[in-house]
Amino acid sequence: MNLFVMLSIILVVATALAGLMRLLKQPIVIGYILTGLLLGPQAFGLLRSTAEVAIFSQMGIAILLFIVGLHLSPHEVKSLGKNVFLMGILQVVITSGLGFLLASSFGFSPVEGVYFGLALSFSSTIVVLKYLADKKDLEKLYGRIAIGVLLFQDIVAAFALVFSSAFSNGYLGIAPFLLLLIKNISLILVVSLLSYYVLPLLSSFFARSSEFLFIFSLAWGFGLASLFGYLGFSIEMGALIAGVALSTTPYCQEISSRLKPLRDFFVVIFFIVLGSQIDFASFSKVINPLIFTIIFVVVAKPFVLTLLAQLFGYNTKTAFLSGVSLSQTSEFSLILVMLGVKVGHVRGDVLSLITMVGFISIASSTYLIKYSERIYPIFLPFLKIFGRRVPVVETIGKTVYDVVLFGCNRSGYDFLHMFKEFGDKFLAVDFDPDIIKELQSNGFNCVYGDAEDAEFLEDIEIGRAKIVISTIPDYEANSFLVSKIRNFNPDTIVILISYSIDDAISLYENGATYVILPHFISGEFAARLTLESGFDINKLHQKRDEHMMYLKQRRALGYAHPVLFHH
Numbered sequence: 001m002n003l004f005v006m007l008s009i010i011l012v013v014a015t016a017l018a019g020l021m022r023l024l025k026q027p028i029v030i031g032y033i034l035t036g037l038l039l040g041p042q043a044f045g046l047l048r049s050t051a052e053v054a055i056f057s058q059m060g061i062a063i064l065l066f067i068v069g070l071h072l073s074p075h076e077v078k079s080l081g082k083n084v085f086l087m088g089i090l091q092v093v094i095t096s097g098l099g100f101l102l103a104s105s106f107g108f109s110p111v112e113g114v115y116f117g118l119a120l121s122f123s124s125t126i127v128v129l130k131y132l133a134d135k136k137d138l139e140k141l142y143g144r145i146a147i148g149v150l151l152f153q154d155i156v157a158a159f160a161l162v163f164s165s166a167f168s169n170g171y172l173g174i175a176p177f178l179l180l181l182i183k184n185i186s187l188i189l190v191v192s193l194l195s196y197y198v199l200p201l202l203s204s205f206f207a208r209s210s211e212f213l214f215i216f217s218l219a220w221g222f223g224l225a226s227l228f229g230y231l232g233f234s235i236e237m238g239a240l241i242a243g244v245a246l247s248t249t250p251y252c253q254e255i256s257s258r259l260k261p262l263r264d265f266f267v268v269i270f271f272i273v274l275g276s277q278i279d280f281a282s283f284s285k286v287i288n289p290l291i292f293t294i295i296f297v298v299v300a301k302p303f304v305l306t307l308l309a310q311l312f313g314y315n316t317k318t319a320f321l322s323g324v325s326l327s328q329t330s331e332f333s334l335i336l337v338m339l340g341v342k343v344g345h346v347r348g349d350v351l352s353l354i355t356m357v358g359f360i361s362i363a364s365s366t367y368l369i370k371y372s373e374r375i376y377p378i379f380l381p382f383l384k385i386f387g388r389r390v391p392v393v394e395t396i397g398k399t400v401y402d403v404v405l406f407g408c409n410r411s412g413y414d415f416l417h418m419f420k421e422f423g424d425k426f427l428a429v430d431f432d433p434d435i436i437k438e439l440q441s442n443g444f445n446c447v448y449g450d451a452e453d454a455e456f457l458e459d460i461e462i463g464r465a466k467i468v469i470s471t472i473p474d475y476e477a478n479s480f481l482v483s484k485i486r487n488f489n490p491d492t493i494v495i496l497i498s499y500s501i502d503d504a505i506s507l508y509e510n511g512a513t514y515v516i517l518p519h520f521i522s523g524e525f526a527a528r529l530t531l532e533s534g535f536d537i538n539k540l541h542q543k544r545d546e547h548m549m550y551l552k553q554r555r556a557l558g559y560a561h562p563v564l565f566h567h
Helices: 004-024 027-038 053-071 074-078 080-104 109-119 127-132 141-165 174-205 208-229 235-247 252-276 286-311 316-325 333-344 348-370 372-384 410-425 433-441 454-459 477-490 500-511 517-531 537-556
Strands: 402-404 426-430 447-448 467-468 493-497 515-518
Touching: 004 027, 004 410, 027 252, 027 348, 053 208, 053 252, 080 109, 080 141, 080 286, 080 433, 080 447, 109 286, 109 333, 109 348, 109 515, 127 174, 127 348, 127 372, 141 235, 141 286, 141 316, 141 333, 174 208, 174 235, 174 537, 208 235, 208 252, 235 252, 252 348, 286 316, 316 348, 316 372, 333 348, 333 447, 348 372, 372 447, 402 410, 410 426, 410 454, 426 433, 467 477, 477 493, 477 500, 500 515, 517 537
Parallel strands: 402 426, 402 467, 426 447, 467 493, 493 515
Antiparallel strands: none
16 A cells, blocks of 8 residues: 555544544544554554654654744743743652652663653643643643743753764763764754854745745755754754754744644644554553553652642642643653664663553543643642642731732733822732732732632632722633622622633623723724824824833733744
8 A cells, every 4th residue: 555545544534533532522632543543553554664654753753843943942941930940840850750760660771761751751742732722721820830841841852862862772881972962062053053143144035935934944844854863863853953943033933833734734643653553462561560650640740740839839729730731741752762762772662651651641631631620629628738828928918909900911011000009009919929029029019819719809808899800811710700709899890801702791791890802902902093093104103112112111021922832
């Protein structure tokens, strides 16, 4: 059977099973993995370890890592913040260490234990971002924490790939590693200089044709991947570095947009190949390690991140949701162990175990992420034992506030400065410790708190406030807040934000005074601005200058306009 016919059958079966999953209201990714199982060696045998499939899989991994690299720009890494950076370090170190001990108990060699521990410490960028986006939770605090830890994991994985590719045939001498590391750093330096000094100069040339930009980005990605492979590094590492190099260019977002259909296609292929690699013949050999490893990945690893988030001052719910989001292994886990097998460090049984763990943990985590809000109350009594009631600042006394603002980032910024003149009669509330510290340093009357914490709302006498504003884009939190206020005071002005028309209508029905839908209100504002300015370009120039100054102030504070996150 030729490759075209085989690919056609794979896509038809994948579409049918994905459609079935959608009808059953199950995660579509399960359909892709089942496609691999059905068409793999364990069933119909269509997907076998042929040279064509191997090349196709390698291309898929390269394009995925290239797109990951596109969003690992130094600016984005820097914006993670100290707390998330430290949490990322501790999460990888603790989880890898525990994974190493687990591998030792299975009788793995020390080298296999290192691979095994690192593989378990990584979580799937693809899965987490997909389901956070589906839940519209990318802009929530727990979503930003999860994304930050994922980015840090990607950086660690990149270094792990360098380390692994430095050794071949199981030889672990320090000399070849240092030599390859020097060569690697030199090559990365050359690529960095090109991306910093040469590529920006060519941006206007690239921008003239989106088609040329598309083909150039593919040539750059595959070209650098092949160059890295030719010079003795891993192709995977080359693809990642190619993406990082382009991440600093002004056309990074355009490239990402152009590659989105290709990315989506290879995401499908990735999960199908994952399903096809599950070897049930060796299942009986690894059944006990598999059970303990699944428990470790789905229970212990999220618990580690939950505890770390609580220790760094995030409330119990934010910590729990962040941990649950990372309750799976990663595409990097498979790539790293596959590379370990290729260079002779890891046995095939370890790869089979990691593959089965990946399948089960990815499948289970899709449900955990989807239903995390419902699961949270079950674990709350246990989590409160480890959490702190007030993580960052002490609770405030029984003061009556005229204006209370929930959510002080992005949309809340404008309200902050509008009501700052109210002094002690204005209270800013946020559950991000970093934002609270920043507000305190700028002289705002603020407190750490959760809009869904009934005791906290009573502590601040929320029912006696004249105006309550929530810029939290979460329907459940806003619905709880408005119902709590209305139980005390039907006359309080309650202004909320929503990104859904249905949610906005529901909030109105629950008692909201006004609901802001940012996308609609921005269009209304632009229409009024155009009408007021008429044909007078000077008026628009004045507004443009004011807006540019405003945007620079927001950028200086580290804010960014919300976007659907990337890879």
